[in-house]
Amino acid sequence: MEQETRELRRVGLKVTHPRMRILQIFEEEGVQHLTAEDVYKKLLAEQEDIGLATVYRVLTQFEAAGIVVKHNFEGGQAVYELDRGKHHDHMIDVDSGKVIEFVSEEIERLQHEIAARHGYVLEDHSLVLYVRPKGKGR
Amino acid sequence: MEQETRELRRVGLKVTHPRMRILQIFEEEGVQHLTAEDVYKKLLAEQEDIGLATVYRVLTQFEAAGIVVKHNFEGGQAVYELDRGKHHDHMIDVDSGKVIEFVSEEIERLQHEIAARHGYVLEDHSLVLYVRPKGKGR
DNA sequence: TTCCTTGCAAACGCTTTGCAGGAAG
DNA sequence: CTTCCTGCAAAGCGTTTGCAAGGAA
Numbered sequence: 106m107e108q109e110t111r112e113l114r115r116v117g118l119k120v121t122h123p124r125m126r127i128l129q130i131f132e133e134e135g136v137q138h139l140t141a142e143d144v145y146k147k148l149l150a151e152q153e154d155i156g157l158a159t160v161y162r163v164l165t166q167f168e169a170a171g172i173v174v175k176h177n178f179e180g181g182q183a184v185y186e187l188d189r190g191k192h193h194d195h196m197i198d199v200d201s202g203k204v205i206e207f208v209s210e211e212i213e214r215l216q217h218e219i220a221a222r223h224g225y226v227l228e229d230h231s232l233v234l235y236v237r238p239k240g241k242g243r
Numbered sequence: 244m245e246q247e248t249r250e251l252r253r254v255g256l257k258v259t260h261p262r263m264r265i266l267q268i269f270e271e272e273g274v275q276h277l278t279a280e281d282v283y284k285k286l287l288a289e290q291e292d293i294g295l296a297t298v299y300r301v302l303t304q305f306e307a308a309g310i311v312v313k314h315n316f317e318g319g320q321a322v323y324e325l326d327r328g329k330h331h332d333h334m335i336d337v338d339s340g341k342v343i344e345f346v347s348e349e350i351e352r353l354q355h356e357i358a359a360r361h362g363y364v365l366e367d368h369s370l371v372l373y374v375r376p377k378g379k380g381r
Numbered sequence: 382t383t384c385c386t387t388g389c390a391a392a393c394g395c396t397t398t399g400c401a402g403g404a405a406g
Numbered sequence: 407c408t409t410c411c412t413g414c415a416a417a418g419c420g421t422t423t424g425c426a427a428g429g430a431a
Contacts, residue, residue, distance in 0.1 A: 119405055119410060141396080156413045161396060163284035179315060179369075180394060196358065199366060207357055213352050215247055220334065223345070228337055231317075232370045233356055236363035257385060257430050279421080294388045299388095299421060319420060 108132075116170035122154045131173065131187045138204045140182040178233060183208050194232040252306035261293045265301050269311065269325045276319040276342045316371060332370040 109128045113120050130136065130147050139147075141164055145157045164185050167173040176184045178197065184204075194212075196205040212232070220227040247266045251258045267287050268274065277285075279302055283295045295351075302323050303313040314322045316335065332350075334343040350370070358365040 121405070121411060123348075123412070158397075158414075159412060162398095162412085165397090177315070178319060183395085185373065190407085192361065194362065196361065205361060207361070209353055209357055212350055212353050215347055219347055220344055220372055220374045221377070223334065223374075224377050225334065225336065225341060226377050227372055228375050229373040230371065231373075234358055234365055235367040235369075236358045236361075237366050239359070239362050239364050259430070261387075292388085296389075296422075300423095303422090321420085367389065380382055 106225060112172065116172060116177065123153075123159050124163050124166075125157075126151070126153055126155065127160065128167070128172070137206075138176070138184045138186050140184055142182065144185075156221075194234075196234040196236050199237055200237050250310065254310065256304060258310065261291075261297050261300055262304075264289070264291055264293065265298065266305070266310070275344075276314070276322045276324050278322055280320065282323075302381075314369075319372075332372075334372040336373050337373050337375055 106125075106194060109125050109132070109227070110120050112128065113124055126148060127144060130144055131139070133188045141157065141160050144164070145155070145160045164173060164175070168175050168185070171188055173185045174188045176185055176186070176195070178195070179192040189202070191208070192213075193208045196207055198205070216230055217227050244263075247263050247270070250266065251262055256262060260333055264286060265282060268282055269277070278299050279295065282302070283293070283298045286293045287299070289294050302311060302313070306313050306323070309326055311323045312326045314324070314333070316322055316333070329346070330345040330351075333345045335341070335343050336343070354368055
């Protein structure tokens with residue numbers, strides 16, 4: 106409560122009920138990757154009367170403020186996760202839809218190298234591995 | 244003409260005018276990455292009376308047939324390119340929107356390694372580097 | 382003749398926006 | 407009290423689909 110209030114003030118957003126509740130949802134244990142609709146449904150389940158449009162607006166503001174990171178994985182819906190500061194890429198289990206995070210300094214390094222080799226500076230990147238549990242053939 | 248006809252027959256699609264023209268557009272010199280709308284506009288410019296819905300349908304069929312590969316880069320529109328057999332990833336110049344292709348055996352290898360380390364088999368992946376010309380600060 | 386394919390317009394799914402009332406500072 | 411925020415409904419955008427007419431094999 107205190108923490109969320111400070112976080113919102115820090116990024117210059119008014120401390121409103123919808124923003125507090127949405128921020129809290131992302132800070133719950135075990136919550137990692139949520140679509141706008143996931144957030145909306147969680148709010149409904151908690152008897153909150155917050156519109157889907159507001160969820161989108163708040164998530165967009167959170168993204169601009171660096172509170173949250175947005176990912177455009179395959180399949181329409183964008184996914185959001187709290188920005189905990191440490192960069193990582195994602196692996197998606199195509200059977201279960203589960204999202205696994207990973208970090209590879211080696212790949213990060215190679216990316217910069219490749220960009221440089223072509224006369225560019227790496228600004229950002231998107232890497233997603235689509236995987237299947239070992240042994241469960243297609 | 245002959246070539247396209249064979250290609251369509253090979254994948255079991257009837258040889259129709261829209262399919263021929265769309266395939267030809269992708270085989271033009273210098274053409275690499277096109278959105279459905281890019282294709283549609285090129286057809287219009289050539290006085291072809293082919294609907295946008297048909298372009299989408301044909302591209303979807305081409306993708307299923309392995310004639311074309313679809314990419315979901317940032318920003319709404321999907322991008323298609325001819326599948327020339329050799330896998331590669333993409334680098335996007337965020338200033339000009341230019342798309343550059345590259346291959347890194349090293350990164351490919353690391354991806355398999357990372358998936359394996361987590362008990363998975365790599366089925367597919369998506370890697371896009373967002374870059375800016377060296378020396379042109381943000 | 383028999384499917385497959387096409388163009389059109391309508392429908393779709395996700396996201397954004399205009400507006401008027403309501404809350405935060 | 408002023409400005410920002412919200413819910414609602416409508417609009418937007420890229421893509422898909424139902425339908426009846428038209429074309430390939």
